Each structure stands twice: as C-alpha cells, then as structure tokens.
Amino acid sequence: MTMPKGKAKEVARAETSSLALQLSKKRRITGDAIFANLNRASGIAVIALLIAMIWFVLSEATPSLRHYGIFSFFHTRWAPSEASLASSSPNPYGIVQFIYGTAIVSIIAMVISVPVGVGVALFISEVCPKKLKKTLTTLTELLAAVPSVVYGFWGIAVLVPALRPAAGFMENTLAKIPGVGGFFEGPFFGFSILAASVVLSIMVLPTVIAISREVFSTVPRDHREAAIALGGTRWEVIRTAVLPYSRSGVVGASFLGLGRALGETIAVTMVIGNSVLGISWSILGQGATLASVIANEFTEANQPFHIESLFVAGFALMILTLVVNVIARVIVARMGAATGRAS
Incomplete structure (x- = not known):
C-alpha cells in the first residue's frame, strides 16, 4: 500500500x-x-x-x-674572590643580605604603593567624573608600558637628587628615635634601599590600581543603593558598602603587586647601590637584592662555583615568590569566604 x-x-x-x-x-x-x-x-x-x-x-x-652544603649559604658575606675548589669552608657565597634586601625593598614599595593605588582606584571608580574616567584609566595603564630601564634612568636623574631633603630629615629626626632610629641612620649617598623602594612602588602602582578598580566595579549596585537609602554620604558608602565587599580583591591586588616587586631587576639594580658585603639595616644605606646580584655578576662570574651560587640565589628567589603567592591565595580564599558569610 x-x-x-x-x-x-x-x-x-x-x-x-x-x-x-x-x-x-x-x-x-x-x-x-x-x-x-x-x-x-x-x-x-x-x-x-x-x-x-x-x-x-x-x-x-x-x-x-x-x-x-645547603645551610652554609645562610650568612651575610658574599666574597667570590675567596672561593676555592679545594675548600668548602667557609662558604664565601652568603645570600642572607640579598634575601633581606629583596624583602625590605618590596615591603617598603608595597607600603607606599598600596594606599596610593587603592585611593586612585577608588577615585576612578567612585568619584571621578565620567569625562575624565577613561583618560585617567588610560594614563594609569600606560605606567605599566614604561620599560624598567627608563624607570631606572628616571630614578638616577630625578628621584635620587629629590630624595636628599627627605633623607636629611630622616637622619636628623627619625634616626634619633630609640628602637627604630637604626633604620634611618645615614650617611645618604643617593643610591640606596629607599631610592629603590620608591622606584619600585611606582612600577607596582599600575598592577594595584588596575586590579583594585576592577574589583570595585564588581560591587553590587544594591549595596551602594542600600547605603545611600540609609542617608550615607559618598565616603560612608565607600566605607560601608564598597570596601568591605572588595577587601579580598584588594588584598589579592596587593599580593600580585608584591609578586611583581620581588622579581624586579633592572630598575632596582640601577638605584640600590649594589652593596654585597653585608646587611644595611638603614633604608638610607646601600644594598642588593637577589635579582640585582644575579644581573650584576652573571656575565662576569669567573670564580669557582660563582655561577652555580648565583643559581642558588635564583632558586631562593623562585622559592620566595612561590611562597608569597601560596600565602596570598590562602589569605584571599579565607577573606573571600568570610565576606561571603557576612553578606
């Protein structure tokens, strides 16, 4: 069919x-x-x-x-000319002063850059007129495009002379405070831990600003409107609605900036003074970081175990960076969970 x-x-x-x-x-x-x-x-x-x-x-x-031996590197004397193939003691390649230099320069840089970066990000996202917002955003992002060597040249030509009055004030006043005065003792020769920290803080700013600004933009509109409905001023809205919600993101931005600071090489090398003979506890003194000593000596390393010891410094820098990133992830995760429970 x-x-x-x-x-x-x-x-x-x-x-x-x-x-x-x-x-x-x-x-x-x-x-x-x-x-x-x-x-x-x-x-x-x-x-x-x-x-x-x-x-x-x-x-x-x-x-x-x-x-x-692994633990023999944990002292403060770096003297490659004393190295010998026949002798293993004492170890002339101490790296503690470089670990300290890396940490102190990065910490001072973050103390300067985080408040400034978060403040700029808040201004752009919450206060700035719409006509200026795009321009300011572009200008802050352009800071990240400036090569490190240019920052170094700027530090030598402009920043080091400009820091002399501030360094003189620290020597004459802060250095006399019991307990903390040692961190501000002179003499100040220009190239110093302080100069390297200021240059590094400017280099870290774009990272902190960009991430913080994106974090602030994710705050729900309902949070802002609720604070406004309760009669809050602009500052009160920022303090009670924006900052608590964005806290974990701001901490994450700070740690990302710190990770950027730990490995910076050229600009820091140009202005820190590169003193490898020991630890300078004063921020007005000269110092060196793990990255700067590698950059300075790698091409001229001709002593026994010199290059290999520079790789030890590089490995220490990698471990330090990885530890900081792991700690950052743990802190951000805990703060994010706490923020979620609070909201």
Whole structure:
C-alpha cells in the first residue's frame, strides 16, 4: 500500500530534521571534546613549564649546594674572590643580605604603593567624573608600558637628587628615635634601599590600581543603593558598602603587586647601590637584592662555583615568590569566604 504524498513529505522532512539534529549534536560533542582537551593540554603545559624551570635552576645550583652544603649559604658575606675548589669552608657565597634586601625593598614599595593605588582606584571608580574616567584609566595603564630601564634612568636623574631633603630629615629626626632610629641612620649617598623602594612602588602602582578598580566595579549596585537609602554620604558608602565587599580583591591586588616587586631587576639594580658585603639595616644605606646580584655578576662570574651560587640565589628567589603567592591565595580564599558569610 502506497503512502499518501503529503504523509511521505512529512516523514521525509522528519527524517531530514532528525539527521540534521544528530549531525549537529555530534559536531557539538566533537567541538566540546577538542576544546576540553586543548584546555587540559594548556594547563598541563603550564605546570610542566614551571616544573622544568625549577628543575633547571636547581640542577645548575646543585654543584655549589653539594660542595658547600645547603645551610652554609645562610650568612651575610658574599666574597667570590675567596672561593676555592679545594675548600668548602667557609662558604664565601652568603645570600642572607640579598634575601633581606629583596624583602625590605618590596615591603617598603608595597607600603607606599598600596594606599596610593587603592585611593586612585577608588577615585576612578567612585568619584571621578565620567569625562575624565577613561583618560585617567588610560594614563594609569600606560605606567605599566614604561620599560624598567627608563624607570631606572628616571630614578638616577630625578628621584635620587629629590630624595636628599627627605633623607636629611630622616637622619636628623627619625634616626634619633630609640628602637627604630637604626633604620634611618645615614650617611645618604643617593643610591640606596629607599631610592629603590620608591622606584619600585611606582612600577607596582599600575598592577594595584588596575586590579583594585576592577574589583570595585564588581560591587553590587544594591549595596551602594542600600547605603545611600540609609542617608550615607559618598565616603560612608565607600566605607560601608564598597570596601568591605572588595577587601579580598584588594588584598589579592596587593599580593600580585608584591609578586611583581620581588622579581624586579633592572630598575632596582640601577638605584640600590649594589652593596654585597653585608646587611644595611638603614633604608638610607646601600644594598642588593637577589635579582640585582644575579644581573650584576652573571656575565662576569669567573670564580669557582660563582655561577652555580648565583643559581642558588635564583632558586631562593623562585622559592620566595612561590611562597608569597601560596600565602596570598590562602589569605584571599579565607577573606573571600568570610565576606561571603557576612553578606
């Protein structure tokens, strides 16, 4: 028995539609699988690259670590000319002063840049007129595009002379305060931990500003409107609605800036003074960081275990950076959870 012509057309149309749906579903599944595999491969590649970098630095540092011992590097004398293939004691490659220099320069830079960066981000996102907002955003982002060596030249030509009055004030007043005066003792020769910290704070500013501004923009409108409805002023809205909600994001921005500061090399090298003979407890004194000593001495390392010891310094810098990032993630996660419970 033959099927009516109209019925046959409907059946054919249904079969065509079903086939098209199956092909579409198959293509979608194939595309999803490809995308998932590409994402998985990218993640694995990043992890593999990190492991490869750590392994390379550690393997290059191993001869020096075996010769002197791991813990023998934790002192404050760096004297490559005293190194010997025959002797392993004392170790002339102490790196404690470089760890201290890296930490103190980064901490001072963050003390300067975080309040300024958060304040600028708040102004752009909450106070600034719309006509100026885009211009200010672009200008702050341009700071990140300035090469490190330009910051270094600016520090030498402009910042170091400009810091002399402030350094004189610290020597004459703050240095006389019992307990903390040692951090401000002179003499001040220009190239110093203070100069490196100020240059570094300016370099970190774009990171803190950009991330904080994005965090402030995610605050729900309802929070602001509720504070306004209760009669809050602009400052009260910021203090009670914006800042509490954004606290974890601001902390994350600060730690990202700190990670950027820990590894900065050229600009810091140009203005810190590069004193490798010991720890300068005064911020007006000269010092060195893990990155600056590597940049200064790597091309001229010709003493026994000199290059290998520079790799030890590089490995210490990697460990320091990784520890800071892990701590940052833990703190941000806990603060985010606390903010979620509070809201």
